[in-house]
Amino acid sequence: MADNEEFISEFLIEASENLDQLDQDLVALEKNPHDPDRLASIFRTIHTIKGTCGFFGFTRLSNLSHHGEHLLGLLRDGKLHFDEQLASLLLELVDAIRTFLTAIESTGKEGDAAFPDLCQKMDATCLLATARRNNQTEERLASPSSSTDQSNQPDDRTTTVPEERPVVSTISNDQAKDDKLTPAANPDILSRSESTRFNNTFDATIRVDIQLLDNIVDLVGELVLARNQLRTTATNEPALLNVVNRIHTVTGDLQEVAMKTRMAPIDQLFNKFPRIVRDVATACNKKVNLHIDGSDTELDRTLIEKIRDPLTHLIRNAIDHGIESKDMRSVAGKSTSGEISLRAFQESGQVTIEVSDDGAGISVDAVSKKAVEKGLVTDDAVSAMSDEKIFQFIFEPGFSTANAVTDVSGRGVGMDVVRTNIESIGGTIDISSQRGIGTVVRVRIPLTLAIIPALIISSGGERLAIPQPYIQELVALRKDGMNHMIDGLEGAPVLRLRDRLIPVVYLDRWLGLREWKKRPTSGTVVVVKIDNYEFGLVVDAVTTSENQHSHATETTGLWFIVVKAISSLLAPIGIYSGATVMGDGSVVLILDLRGITMAADIPALTRHAGDLKSTSEERREVVQESSRYLVCETHNGHRVAVPLNQVQRLESFLESEIDPAADSRFVKRNGELTQLIDPDRVLHTPKELGKESTGSLVGIILPDELGNKAIAVRRIIDVETGHGSLEKTAKKRGLLGTLLVGDSATEVMDIVSASQWAEENPLS
Amino acid sequence: MNSTVINTSEARMDQKRCCTFLVENTCFAVEADDVTEVLQRGVINNVPLASPAISGLLNLRGRIVPAIDLRIFFEFPAAPPSIKQISLIVEINDEWYCFLVDKLLDVKPYDPHQVTPPTNESSSVLTGVLPDTDRLIHLLSPEKILKSLLNIRTESLSVG
Numbered sequence: 001m002a003d004n005e006e007f008i009s010e011f012l013i014e015a016s017e018n019l020d021q022l023d024q025d026l027v028a029l030e031k032n033p034h035d036p037d038r039l040a041s042i043f044r045t046i047h048t049i050k051g052t053c054g055f056f057g058f059t060r061l062s063n064l065s066h067h068g069e070h071l072l073g074l075l076r077d078g079k080l081h082f083d084e085q086l087a088s089l090l091l092e093l094v095d096a097i098r099t100f101l102t103a104i105e106s107t108g109k110e111g112d113a114a115f116p117d118l119c120q121k122m123d124a125t126c127l128l129a130t131a132r133r134n135n136q137t138e139e140r141l142a143s144p145s146s147s148t149d150q151s152n153q154p155d156d157r158t159t160t161v162p163e164e165r166p167v168v169s170t171i172s173n174d175q176a177k178d179d180k181l182t183p184a185a186n187p188d189i190l191s192r193s194e195s196t197r198f199n200n201t202f203d204a205t206i207r208v209d210i211q212l213l214d215n216i217v218d219l220v221g222e223l224v225l226a227r228n229q230l231r232t233t234a235t236n237e238p239a240l241l242n243v244v245n246r247i248h249t250v251t252g253d254l255q256e257v258a259m260k261t262r263m264a265p266i267d268q269l270f271n272k273f274p275r276i277v278r279d280v281a282t283a284c285n286k287k288v289n290l291h292i293d294g295s296d297t298e299l300d301r302t303l304i305e306k307i308r309d310p311l312t313h314l315i316r317n318a319i320d321h322g323i324e325s326k327d328m329r330s331v332a333g334k335s336t337s338g339e340i341s342l343r344a345f346q347e348s349g350q351v352t353i354e355v356s357d358d359g360a361g362i363s364v365d366a367v368s369k370k371a372v373e374k375g376l377v378t379d380d381a382v383s384a385m386s387d388e389k390i391f392q393f394i395f396e397p398g399f400s401t402a403n404a405v406t407d408v409s410g411r412g413v414g415m416d417v418v419r420t421n422i423e424s425i426g427g428t429i430d431i432s433s434q435r436g437i438g439t440v441v442r443v444r445i446p447l448t449l450a451i452i453p454a455l456i457i458s459s460g461g462e463r464l465a466i467p468q469p470y471i472q473e474l475v476a477l478r479k480d481g482m483n484h485m486i487d488g489l490e491g492a493p494v495l496r497l498r499d500r501l502i503p504v505v506y507l508d509r510w511l512g513l514r515e516w517k518k519r520p521t522s523g524t525v526v527v528v529k530i531d532n533y534e535f536g537l538v539v540d541a542v543t544t545s546e547n548q549h550s551h552a553t554e555t556t557g558l559w560f561i562v563v564k565a566i567s568s569l570l571a572p573i574g575i576y577s578g579a580t581v582m583g584d585g586s587v588v589l590i591l592d593l594r595g596i597t598m599a600a601d602i603p604a605l606t607r608h609a610g611d612l613k614s615t616s617e618e619r620r621e622v623v624q625e626s627s628r629y630l631v632c633e634t635h636n637g638h639r640v641a642v643p644l645n646q647v648q649r650l651e652s653f654l655e656s657e658i659d660p661a662a663d664s665r666f667v668k669r670n671g672e673l674t675q676l677i678d679p680d681r682v683l684h685t686p687k688e689l690g691k692e693s694t695g696s697l698v699g700i701i702l703p704d705e706l707g708n709k710a711i712a713v714r715r716i717i718d719v720e721t722g723h724g725s726l727e728k729t730a731k732k733r734g735l736l737g738t739l740l741v742g743d744s745a746t747e748v749m750d751i752v753s754a755s756q757w758a759e760e761n762p763l764s
Numbered sequence: 765m766n767s768t769v770i771n772t773s774e775a776r777m778d779q780k781r782c783c784t785f786l787v788e789n790t791c792f793a794v795e796a797d798d799v800t801e802v803l804q805r806g807v808i809n810n811v812p813l814a815s816p817a818i819s820g821l822l823n824l825r826g827r828i829v830p831a832i833d834l835r836i837f838f839e840f841p842a843a844p845p846s847i848k849q850i851s852l853i854v855e856i857n858d859e860w861y862c863f864l865v866d867k868l869l870d871v872k873p874y875d876p877h878q879v880t881p882p883t884n885e886s887s888s889v890l891t892g893v894l895p896d897t898d899r900l901i902h903l904l905s906p907e908k909i910l911k912s913l914l915n916i917r918t919e920s921l922s923v924g
Contacts (some may be wrong), residue, residue, distance in 0.1 A: 179888040221826025464812060511812035566821065567830040567859055569913055573813050579821060579828050587821040587828055 023275035033082035088715035267295035287337035294344040322359035391431040395419040457539040460513025682734035788840040831862040
């Protein structure tokens with residue numbers, strides 16, 4: 001009986017795959033009812049199921065599929081016309097068969113469900129067709145529309161026939177031949193369809209147990225290791241060396257191919273959607289056309305499974321809430337059937353999936369209002385935000401209350417869950433929408449979690465991998481001062497890159513791999529950006545290839561590495577996200593850049609314009625977040641502090657450099673004019689005695705978002721840590737309050753209002 | 765790489781088996797059932813900033829396994845070149861770990877009732893001590909070793 005079990009499980013796998021295909025075929029058939037290939041393929045599937053379960057003794061399922069087969073036979077022979085009702089009936093049949101298959105899978109028995117109603121409905125439809133043919137009339141016939149009608153007269157099928165709903169109209173008046181139901185009786189259609197099916201799938205793919213594939217991947221790993229040992233022991237014997245080299249190449253290729261077995265086309269997921277769209281649209285009483293594009297896009301098997309639920313949710317949402325009702329669409333001058341398009345494509349090492357609809361769109365105002373009501377953001381702040389940013393509130397947990405559904409044209413139900421799911425696999429999601437035109441939801445996910453493009457660098461004798469998606473650029477360090485390191489604030493090194501200063505970390509020293517007194521002048525800076533951090537990692541070299549064979553493309557130096565989890569033992573270090581095994585069998589750690597920003601204390605980038613213009617409350621929070629301040633002495637000898645995270649960089653000027661031709665105090669740098677703000681004037685501080693001009697001053701360059709502005713001070717005293725909370729003293733413009741910075745109370749400047757002040761007082 | 769097949773004979777119901785080994789002439793042991801294989805020390809790749817007892821990571825047929833040098837863990841001097849260390853691969857909660865030891869001795873059946881638990885159980889990484897013909901066997905608890913390594917790590921992080 002063990003053999004039987006094996007056959008049954010094979011039957012189940014094949015049948016459920018065929019049923020998925022049926023879903024697609026039936027939905028497609030609705031659009032093009034006279035496609036003989038599809039009809040034949042549907043017929044064939046049901047016929048196979050009937051035959052196989054008869055063999056295993058599943059009489060109920062066999063009986064059900066027999067009824068279905070009969071109906072399909074008539075349809076195929078053109079005695080029935082395919083319409084929406086018939087489609088629904090057949091989809092119902094597919095679902096009923098699925099119920100049986102589930103029962104068989106879990107219990108080994110087909111269960112008690114017999115679906116008498118469904119059988120009767122199908123028979124009734126068949127009889128109608130036959131009756132129609134016999135009567136030779138053009139009148140339209142109807143079948144019972146609900147199962148309750150059926151159960152009233154369960155024994156007499158013919159009497160249930162004439163009812164209100166038109167189901168069938170016959171086209172052909174040929175004699176019905178029951179034996180036409182066997183494939184042999186209709187060689188024309190079947191042979192054609194079989195040949196296409198075979199060409200499409202059967203001869204190109206075979207079914208393989210996933211476990212088996214994973215075993216192959218593991219075994220190839222072992223082979224790679226053995227190969228590497230072979231290479232290290234290889235002699236100078238030329239013949240042997242040749243063979244070793246060939247084994248080396250072939251093993252490398254084999255490894256690559258084995259890795260590809262993890263990838264699968266997204267079609268596996270996309271082909272479920274036509275049925276879902278049809279069902280949801282019918283339930284909502286809407287007409288929706290689904291366009292699918294890029295279903296051959298490949299990504300990791302495990303990821304496909306993980307995006308199934310979020311995508312289904314997005315599509316349901318698009319139909320339910322995005323597409324308007326037929327009436328509303330007519331009023332808006334749109335076609336009554338809505339369009340939903342599902343698009344997948346690869347883009348810079350990621351897969352982007354777009355779900356777009358041509359529905360009513362989302363009202364920015366409604367979302368903003370809701371966000372403010374919910375206390376997620378202040379009124380002022382929201383007015384400065386971009387639409388995309390505002391739409392992000394839709395993903396906030398609790399945003400999706402029942403009221404919000406109507407307020408924001410329905411989006412937001414469970415969207416926080418969607419976002420959580422997408423983010424858990426390293427993806428992002430965003431929405432753009434135009435009122436009246438439609439909505440696009442864009443999901444970006446990595447191609448695979450298992451293989452990532454990375455740069456392999458060496459530092460202090462160690463090799464480490466840096467994931468490529470975060471790498472901005474590579475800068476070679478040169479002695480000629482073209483791009484030299486300079487000491488930034490607090491003596492921390494920064495790289496001057498074009499006109500920005502980027503904090504850098506010397507990886508060798510930071511990782512304790514090498515000690516040095518004098519800063520090295522050779523090497524490469526890998527500039528990375530992650531979240532709100534941008535920094536450089538100084539490394540000895542970037543490894544571009546490995547011997548004659550490598551997985552790297554020489555031109556870019558990129559490697560595709562297989563990510564393996566590392567032990568929880570190493571998790572507390574917090575700077576490694578995994579490891580990979582290189583071609584030579586050695587283990588290379590993958591740097592966790594997010595972890596490094598924390599461990600190396602990298603300052604966050606200054607906020608963008610939108611955020612800077614937010615309320616003073618928020619700014620105060622920003623200031624408190626930044627516990628460190630640049631303490632400086634103003635021209636009049638006054639001590640002020642500027643939050644360090646709002647300082648772009650520092651530059652020195654000579655007083656003579658200040659452009660006298662301009663109406664206000666400007667200084668020229670890099671060909672542009674920078675307005676200087678004198679804190680003494682903003683804060684009205686009195687001049688202290690003995691503070692004469694030194695002829696030079698230091699400009700604290702403010703973030704670009706505030707325009708070209710710098711706070712001009714006499715000198716920088718130090719960088720200090722602020723203690724306690726900010727005290728709001730006298731309400732003075734340009735001042736956030738007073739704080740204990742270092743060991744004395746210091747006034748903390750509000751650079752935003754100071755900058756506004758400067759705009760209003762250009763002649764300062 | 766030489767694998768040693770662990771002797772499965774003479775195991776009685778009330779008896780357990782332990783795999784005994786030497787570290788700086790002290791006899792230690794782990795449960796034999798936890799040991800999946802024994803190899804000669806191969807290439808171990810350094811993990812910067814890891815605690816000193818973690819020698820690094822080794823590639824075991826594509827599986828990445830952290831190696832713990834028991835000499836360093838017990839604060840013995842590092843292995844001199846004359847000692848060819850042995851990798852004891854131990855499975856703990858579905859994860860593999862490699863313990864580096866000086867010399868593998870034997871697989872011995874023992875009676876769990878004869879194990880004397882350590883005096884200060886909370887701070888010890890031993891399950892207990894077992895008398896043998898001419899010496900004591902220190903029965904290790906790999907879980908406790910891992911736990912203590914994780915603690916060392918977090919402490920030093922909070923300091924630095």
